[in-house]
Amino acid sequence: MPRVSFAAEPQPLTVxxxxxxxxxxxxxxxxxxxGGFGAALGNDVSRLQAAVAPCRDVLDAARQFGLLVxxxxxxxxxxxxxxxxxxxxxxxxxNRIGAPGPMGRIxxxxxxxxxxxxxxxxxPGEPVIDKPGKGAFYQTDLELMLRNHAIDTLFVAGVTTxxxxxxxxxxxxxxxxxxxxxxxxxxxxxxEFHAAGLAMIKAQGGxxxxxxxxxxxxxSLAAVPLQKTA
Ligand code: C5J
Numbered sequence: 001m002p003r004v005s006f007a008a009e010p011q012p013l014t015v016x017x018x019x020x021x022x023x024x025x026x027x028x029x030x031x032x033x034x035g036g037f038g039a040a041l042g043n044d045v046s047r048l049q050a051a052v053a054p055c056r057d058v059l060d061a062a063r064q065f066g067l068l069v070x071x072x073x074x075x076x077x078x079x080x081x082x083x084x085x086x087x088x089x090x091x092x093x094x095n096r097i098g099a100p101g102p103m104g105r106i107x108x109x110x111x112x113x114x115x116x117x118x119x120x121x122x123x124p125g126e127p128v129i130d131k132p133g134k135g136a137f138y139q140t141d142l143e144l145m146l147r148n149h150a151i152d153t154l155f156v157a158g159v160t161t162x163x164x165x166x167x168x169x170x171x172x173x174x175x176x177x178x179x180x181x182x183x184x185x186x187x188x189x190x191x192e193f194h195a196a197g198l199a200m201i202k203a204q205g206g207x208x209x210x211x212x213x214x215x216x217x218x219x220s221l222a223a224v225p226l227q228k229t230a
Contacts, residue, residue: 002017002225003017004221004224006216006219007212009210009212013210015153019150019151020153021068022068022070023070023136023154023156024055024059024158025136026074026159026164027052027071027116027117027159028074028115030074030113031045031160032045033045033117035103035113037106038189040092040101040106044189052119055182058157061218062155068151070126071116072140072142072168074107074132075108075109075130075132076098076107077108078105083098129141133167134167135168136164136168136171137175152176153178154172154180156169157182159187160187160188160189160193160194161186161198162194162196166197169181169209178210181201182212182214183198184215
């Protein structure tokens, strides 16, 4: 597979696509649609919609180039046995994890709200990591999967920038993976947290990773003579 070079912060990057995966974090109905967990916490879920179209463009390109695409979902078992009590007990009891909502029980595996939004729904064969925490490495087989595929670089997209994206990037960084966060493919309910979340990743010479935009990555891919697989 080809190598691509593109502008990024804090410095330009060259990536061997053979060793790269796209990880899409928690693009779930519970976070992006009215009636889910995000809304239950009082957030304006429409703020997350901006990331959907760029994310879809990158997902299409990743599929075309045969990149490993991994989706994650935050959520818990119906009996809440994997949900820490301090996480469950936060907030208004009628809007807590496990409470009934318009899209089923909030943040519970198998409920409609836990599913990934239709625009970004996984294709058969694309791994879906169900995670009980914010980080995608915590109590999951993500690291094993990446090592078995000889992946050392992650393009990271999803929501929310400062919570599950940042936590996952920090976990990945400590495990030796290079993270390239796609700024417009991520979003937050709080624009200032989105900006700060990205700033923290790329500060100090890229202390947790790099940041670029979907246009930069897609532009570099467009310049590659294609050995597309799909
Ligand atoms: C949150 C997430 N924000 N996926 N989860 O609770 O960022």
